[in-house]
Amino acid sequence: MALVRWTPSRELISWPTELVNIQREINRIFEDFFRGDLMDDGTFGLSVWTPAVDIAEHDNEYVVKVELPGVSKDDVKVTLESNILTIRGEKKREKETEKDNYHRMERMYGSFQRSFTLPSTVRADKIDAVYKDGILTITLPKAEEAKPKQIEVKVK
């Protein structure tokens, strides 16, 4: 067994590199947090809004319902691309008062986007969307080949 001369400086250099990295990471987290990026750029808490969706299948159509209270119907866009239904839009905050005068602020604002793959082909030209009482109802008629068929089998 060879004897190696102990150099304290080498230890100081070798093992703390891990610690230095961790230290750097912690500093970064603290900096990000206290810089207030999370709170002040206006996106925190806004981008997380996902409106609730229901999808029901009927014999001849799919019916999609989306809860969109306070969303103007001009701010909603519904698109269909190769069986993927996408609903996107924006709920705009009414600019009425200074933030300081708020007692409660629970309602969510901002942009949203939701996409769903439909289980069968629909008739793109017959899609209907109605907005009433804060609910967007999209009716997507199934394509002929996707409708349930009743086939009579001759019993011999």
Next chain:
Amino acid sequence: MGKNRVALTRLGEHAVVKQREESVATVKPFADVYETDDAYVLKLDLPGVAKDKIDLTIQPGRLTVRAAVEPYVSEEKRVLFREITPNKVYYREFHLGEDADHNKVEAHIEDAVLTITIGKTESAKAKHVPIQ
């Protein structure tokens, strides 16, 4: 829960009606509350609520909002995806300070957002003092 409900609807109309009575969920709607110089303003998200289904009650110190959502259970064939509580009543109570004038309440609904404006009593209104 969803599965259970679908099973019940197959038992016939009686079962559906019974189910409807039994499982109405009470949901607390999201609200924004702010004040202006002469009023308090409350905004509540009530998706699925028609204007005539809202019961707004105000008494000294207390304001309650109750709104029923028309259920759409029976028309459904097969639920593929469910996030919306199907059968619910929105209910929320607000405590009002002494400076809220319960004789000066106005409410209107637009795009399922109920806006309630409660005037402040004369003595509570903010006064802008002119600088001499």
